[in-house]
Amino acid sequence: MTAIADEQTRALAQHMFDASPDTADGAARPASSAEERATALTELSGRHGTKFILATFVDLNGKPCAKLVPVEAIAELADGALGFAGYAAGLIGQKPQDGDLCAVPDVSSFTPLGFIKPGLAMVHCDPHVGGEPWAYAPRVILKNALARLAAAGMTAKVGAEVEYFLVAKDDAGALSTADARDDSPHPCYDARGVTRMYEHLTHVSEAMNSLGWGNYANDHEDGAGQFEQNFNYDEALVTADRVVTLRYILNVLAEQRGMTATFMPKPFTDRTGNGLHFHLSLWGAGDTPLFPDESDPRELGISRDAYSFIAGILEHAPALQAFLAPTVNSYKRTGATTTESGATWSTNRASYGGNDRTHMIRVPDANRLELRSGDGAANPYLAIAATIAAGLDGIEKAMDPGTPCGPGERKPHAHALPATLLHAVEALRSDDVMLAALSGDAAIGRYFADAKEQEFIAWHGQVSDWEITHYLTAV
Secondary structure: OOHHHHHHHHHHHHOOEOOOOOOOOOOOOEOOOHHHHHHHHHHHHHHHOOOEEEEEEEOOOOOEEEEEEEHHHHHHHHOOOOEEOHHHHOOOOOOOOOOOEEEEEOHHHOEEOOOOOOOEEEEEEEEEEOOEEOOOOHHHHHHHHHHHHHHOOOEEEEEEEEEEEEEEEOOOOOEEEOOOOOOOOOOOOOHHHHHHOHHHHHHHHHHHHHOOOOOOEEEEOOOOOEEEEEOOOEEHHHHHHHHHHHHHHHHHHHHHOOOEEEOOOOOOOOOOOOEEEEEEEEEEHHHEEOOEOOOOOOOOOEOHHHHHHHHHHHHOHHHHHHHHOOOOOHHHHHOOOOOOOOOOOOOOEOOEEOOOOOOOEEEEEOOEEEEOOOEOOOOHHHHHHHHHHHHHHHHHOOOOOOOOEOOOOOOOOOOEOOOOHHHHHHHHHOOHHHHOOOOOOHHHHHHHHHHHHHHHHHHHOOOOHHHHHHHOOOO
């Protein structure tokens, strides 16, 4: 499939989905009928030789959940008749006694995956319960956030930088770099490391370009065994879907070569961790960019609304980190003091500046901001939704972030980012805006906070090698 074909897929679905329908709760809802979805899926499947469709959604932790549906059952898929036991699927707001989650496919997300298995495709779905979109489902959460943004006359476009390690695991469970020769303390951009992984990197690149994503760079990142493969920015929901799809593609293609692709924030103590950086911009009517302003007296070239959007993110940064860095391991990355390369590339304060990668928010040019505190464990739907909620609060309250930091400068009043997942949970519980960032319902925010607290406690209850080393004969 070419980029043109990808545009055709989206065009085919465009008339079936209203980007901002008038509904009682402001949520984006599919305007198409089951029959229309079935017709479109049948046409797309025929065009691409599809035999089986992965009907996919993710839980709040970002785990991809799917059923493999033969094209002969497209009518059932289109009708939302595929039932999932939500509690078994993962963290998604259900108990064992609750009714099924029913996956309703978004035809515009149809993605042929013939480069993985001939005849395979994926379609992202919105889980429903009782005929209504399930407010705990991450894709529904992002659609609700975008509906609120649309009500304010704006849309969001997002780019994502997906970092990952290629590793091997021995029989004892110890991790090592999949490429044994990739052992330099300064491997970033190393042409030799990229060449040794040529088959993997080019397979992924060709896959992205066949889907029309516009892969424009593939590089070795700062840690031994670490890579990043970039694709063009797009509408927020499209980019979130693509992050989920890319993680799946990377996992499967790596496994086919006997490797494991991991997005774990900090798989190695002495190496840089995996980030998931987002490049965000706001747009108004007629696809007019709202960030650039040549008259900016602070000389970043951005508008008052852009500054207020930044201010909202910085104001809510401690609570926002619960969504951007959502695991125990995340805080091994942001809390790192050194790595082999000499830099961690992960800020621990809520600051902003120009083209300076040491801040939580970098403004590389007048068209966008880069949010750098997210990591590889972040669920892209939740991360983008929560960031929009924080930034929109800044715009609505006309917040001012103060003057930008100069190169390497630190502002003493900047919020410190949480030291652990438990600190992030505590910040989330005390921030009403962030608690309500998930579908506008604070109960969902509390559910997420409770789950993350239990995750921290489960980890804390394990005795580690570090403890044995330090305490076994300490007294």
